[in-house]
Amino acid sequence: MKRDIIIVGGGVIGLMCAYSLVKEGKKVTIIDEGKIENSASFGNAGLLSAFDKSPLSYPGVVLDTLKLMLKGESPLTFHPTLDLKIYQWLWKFVQSANEKRMKRSMELFEIYGQIAVDLYTQMEEIDGMDLDLQKKGLLMVYTQEETFKQKIKKCQNPERFEILNVKETKTYLPCANDNIQGSVLLKKNAHLDAKRVMLEMKKYLLSQGVEFILEEKIEELIFNQHDVTAVQSQHNTYTANTIVLSTGYQTFLAKKAHNDLMLIPAKGYSLTFEMPQELKPKTSLLFADMFIAMTPRRHDVRITSKLEIGSTSKEVVQKQIESIKNNFKRYTLPFEMNNTIEWCGFRPLTPNDMPLLGRDKQYSNLIYANGLGWLGMTFAPAIGKIISELICKEQSNEENENIMAFN
Numbered sequence: 001m002k003r004d005i006i007i008v009g010g011g012v013i014g015l016m017c018a019y020s021l022v023k024e025g026k027k028v029t030i031i032d033e034g035k036i037e038n039s040a041s042f043g044n045a046g047l048l049s050a051f052d053k054s055p056l057s058y059p060g061v062v063l064d065t066l067k068l069m070l071k072g073e074s075p076l077t078f079h080p081t082l083d084l085k086i087y088q089w090l091w092k093f094v095q096s097a098n099e100k101r102m103k104r105s106m107e108l109f110e111i112y113g114q115i116a117v118d119l120y121t122q123m124e125e126i127d128g129m130d131l132d133l134q135k136k137g138l139l140m141v142y143t144q145e146e147t148f149k150q151k152i153k154k155c156q157n158p159e160r161f162e163i164l165n166v167k168e169t170k171t172y173l174p175c176a177n178d179n180i181q182g183s184v185l186l187k188k189n190a191h192l193d194a195k196r197v198m199l200e201m202k203k204y205l206l207s208q209g210v211e212f213i214l215e216e217k218i219e220e221l222i223f224n225q226h227d228v229t230a231v232q233s234q235h236n237t238y239t240a241n242t243i244v245l246s247t248g249y250q251t252f253l254a255k256k257a258h259n260d261l262m263l264i265p266a267k268g269y270s271l272t273f274e275m276p277q278e279l280k281p282k283t284s285l286l287f288a289d290m291f292i293a294m295t296p297r298r299h300d301v302r303i304t305s306k307l308e309i310g311s312t313s314k315e316v317v318q319k320q321i322e323s324i325k326n327n328f329k330r331y332t333l334p335f336e337m338n339n340t341i342e343w344c345g346f347r348p349l350t351p352n353d354m355p356l357l358g359r360d361k362q363y364s365n366l367i368y369a370n371g372l373g374w375l376g377m378t379f380a381p382a383i384g385k386i387i388s389e390l391i392c393k394e395q396s397n398e399e400n401e402n403i404m405a406f407n
């Protein structure tokens, strides 16, 4: 049986591609090596932080990281490795950290962030999904005087920013202690519950007739001269007119098409716990100097942090969990974290914060939807829309202005 569209990878990107495709009346099959219950798309902070937030590769990132390392608060861990790609990636990352690129990235973040927020809103209001979408802004909490002062200078537009001193910050973040310097509310940002998004999306897609083939790892792509004719697992072969790869940090299938995607796995951690209601934050926030996010959810709170490069171990390393807790506790009042769930996952990180989207150069029915890095939840609906448009309008990459914008 020849299928119409197969999406390999049922993380948030794969599901959002399916969402936009079924809206266009397409028949879609999603194949995933797991049960769609624990990818990066489940344990993340759920921040929709497209607005007024610099990319990861901003000018000064190297110096800032070194300073944090000296203070013992750096989120970055680098495991020396023989994998040359990691060093190429690091070199490109450093090259990307310049003003011109940052400006361009932030312009794109603004456009696609708005498309994404609008689509999440539509999913709740029209499709009836419960995503716990909260449009209350993102509070950037500063722990260093110097960085806070620098941020204030850039945040003088009251329509987009609210600058808060320590006392005012505590109205948003009652568990903060006096070691913080203050905060800036980035008003346009939002957050949602990542796991809820995934479960609601899956339920919705099933109701729309999307086929899910789970616990099936695709190991091979079968090619003719210009197309991929099938994907293959250990026991089965699936044929389709179009194949979308949304495999997160895993790049070995793209390599089969001689495309070595410039992305690396960047391991991160989350702790999800219950805390006293009166200390719960009123909106999502980021301890900007330490890269620790905190997201209030309906019944609990989640903190996420760390950027571990050179490791693909799926083990939750206790040293990292302790380090997150210690850094967090320096700036918060003492309180009990109850029923804590510890988690780790991998961001599919490109060196310049730009996703890798579009048709393969040689095999035109093979489409990539990869490399969303630390912004997969933020942009997933927009990415799904772009990929759907590329397929439904039978466009080349050059004919799709969104794909060209990211290039």
Ligand SMILES: Cc1cc2nc3c(=O)[nH]c(=O)nc-3n(C[C@H](O)[C@H](O)[C@H](O)COP(=O)(O)OP(=O)(O)OC[C@H]3O[C@@H](n4cnc5c(N)ncnc54)[C@H](O)[C@@H]3O)c2cc1C
Pocket (backbone or CB within 6 Å): 008, 009, 010, 011, 012, 013, 014, 031, 032, 033, 034, 036, 039, 040, 041, 042, 043, 044, 045, 046, 047, 048, 049, 216, 217, 218, 219, 246, 247, 248, 249, 250, 253, 266, 267, 268, 269, 270, 293, 304, 305, 344, 345, 346, 347, 348, 369, 370, 371, 372, 373, 374, 375, 376, 377, 378, 379
């Ligand atoms: C700690 C942490 C915090 C984060 N916080 C945020 C945040 O606040 N906001 C934000 O926007 N983003 C955040 N992110 C990033 C976000 O989680 C990712 O960008 C996003 O989940 C990537 O989605 P994906 O679909 O590309 O990959 P994944 O969610 O990893 O999904 C890929 C899927 O592909 C499947 N797969 C892979 N290879 C195969 C194969 N060969 N055969 C079959 N199936 C396969 C996997 O099983 C998996 O289900 C965070 C990430 C981490 C780790």
